Amino acid sequence: MISPDGGTVMFRRLPDILAQRDVSLLAYKSISQALADPQFCGTFENDVAMIVSRNGQLYSLNLQAALMWDELRNPASLDDLVECVMSVFTDGVDGVRADLSRCLDGMERLGLLERI
Template sequence: MTEKDPRYRRAASAVKRCVAGEVFLVPVAAGVADVMSLYVLNPTAEVIWDLLDEPRSLNEICEHIQQVTGEAGGHVREDCSNFLTQMERMGLVERA
């Protein structure tokens, strides 16, 4: 594994919850949910979150998203990369 292709996983500091048909990530600190900082996931973001139950590379994630959605490569990679970067900055995803 090279630095160009790091592996990502869910941070232990967040849990996924489904409420009234919406999917949320809820940050948790010291066993307490931070309900003031909920993050809504769209269906593709939910698929990525579910994939991160074990460490995955950006390439693995993109290949799966392309298979599931039938979308072509270029924008899928950019969108996945942007999502992972944002989630990493918020402390919801970490490098494995």
């Protein structure tokens, strides 16, 4: 994504958002670390890997969205997030880019993250 001034759009999660990973992910520093561990065998009830909360509203994230959320602990561009997800999942890059773009737009509309 390109900003109106021609620079790369970066995203960051807002500091007042609470997040809780599925119990199978708690032993790991990050979701990408868990997914890189051949011993990891997380199975998520109803496909929910993480719950995030803002102002009492709860939002469930699947594993791909949770991985993206985890990576947004530091500002990241769409390209950064696509690269991270592609290192773990084997979906086509165009599909991943479109999925992440929709997810970022949705999270921004919900007030969970912002463009910087």
